[in-house]
Amino acid sequence: MSTSAVRLDGLTKQYPKTNKAAVSNLSLQIPEGAVYGLLGPNGAGKSTTVMMLCGLMRPDAGTVNVLGMNMQEQGTEIRQKIGVASQEIALFPTLTAYENLFYFGRMYGMPGAMIRSQIDKYLHIFGLTEKSKKIVHTFSGGMKRRLNLMAALLHQPKLVILDEPTAGVDVQSRNMILDFLKDLKSEGTTIIYSSHVLEEAERICSHLGIIDEGTLITEGTRTNIMGAHPDCQNLEQLFLKLTGKNIRD
Ligand SMILES: Nc1ncnc2c1ncn2[C@@H]1O[C@H](COP(=O)(O)OP(=O)(O)OP(=O)(O)O)[C@@H](O)[C@H]1O
Incomplete structure (x- = not known):
């Protein structure tokens, strides 16, 4: 059993x-090594769930257990072991890419030599080596998004939480990010991926949890969930079947 x-x-x-x-x-379980798509319409409760899961918001009731630790008792330890890339770009616009990453490395308590080697590795993977000394506010949306992701990964977290990781990026950057997430999964990292882009969820998620109006309406492996709804040809059809076609504001 996983x-x-x-x-x-x-x-x-x-x-x-x-x-x-x-x-x-809301109760759910995310197996180690899964890419778990947390999906739901606007206002479904995804961000609220993610904030409680990261220890950024205290639940009124219920418990959060991450990597075998209880959030209420070991919140600080948990926060050091997870990586979070929020939908809002969380970078310092007047610093260079390198300076931004170095700052995050220090925040994670990493030694200087390790920060430098991790920065070099990720700048290379995400095609930003040449841009490392450029000020971030000159970057395109795709470059900022990749840097935002790198900042969440620098300390090699076992669990990575990504909220709309491809928002505002072009097809090339999106492809690079999704391919990278697949590689990260193959190294055993657990990934929580929250998005409205269902084609992406279909491409990378091993597991899905669909929430609506603050309640989990289905969860499981993508294969099992899709298999239980043979009338749906893709995830978008399934999503509309389960959450309805009414517009949410
Ligand atoms: N700070 C807040 N104060 C009051 N209500 C809030 C606050 N933040 C969120 N809500 C409400 O809580 C509910 C869940 O919101 P949440 O942001 O968690 O949903 P979401 O699934 O992340 O939505 P989206 O896809 O639009 O980002 C919504 O009805 C929202 O209006």
């Missing part, structure tokens, strides 16, 4: 001055 990289039990969160929980009694 072990879980993440286990959420009965997670509930309601924001102040709202009349409905954003996440309601």
Whole structure:
């Protein structure tokens, strides 16, 4: 039996001055080594779930267990072992690419020599070696997105959480990012991937969890979920079948 990289039990969160929980009694398990697509329409509760999973937000009820540790008791340790690339680019625009990455390396508590070798490795993988001394605010959307991802990976986390990792990038950058994620999975890293781009989820995710209105409506391996709905030819059809066609605002 595979072990879980993440286990959420009965997670509930309601924001102040709202009349409905954003996440309601949500339980899910993410096996080690999975690429887990956390999918759902706008306002479904994905970001709220991810923030609780990263220890950035405290649930009203329920427990978060990451890499065998309890978030309430070992939050600091967990945060050092995970990598998070948020949808909002979290870089210093007036620093160079290299300076940005070095800053993140220091934040993770890595020794200087290790930071430098990791930076060199990732600059090469993501095709940014030539741009390492350029100021980030001169970068294209695709370059910023790749750098944002590199900053989340520098310390070789066992669990990587990516929120819309290809938002605003061109086809080439997207392809590079998705190929890289496949390689990362083959090295045994667990990846949580939250996105609205279902073709990408279809391409890279081994497991899916679909949430709507704060509740998990289906979860499992992609093959099993698709197999249970033979009337759906692709993930988009399945998604619309399970979450409906009403527009969410
Ligand atoms: N700070 C907040 N205060 C009040 N309500 C919030 C806050 N943040 C989110 N919500 C509400 O909580 C619910 C879940 O939002 P959340 O951002 O988690 O969904 P999401 O699935 O990530 O959506 P999207 O795909 O649009 O990013 C929504 O109804 C949203 O309006």
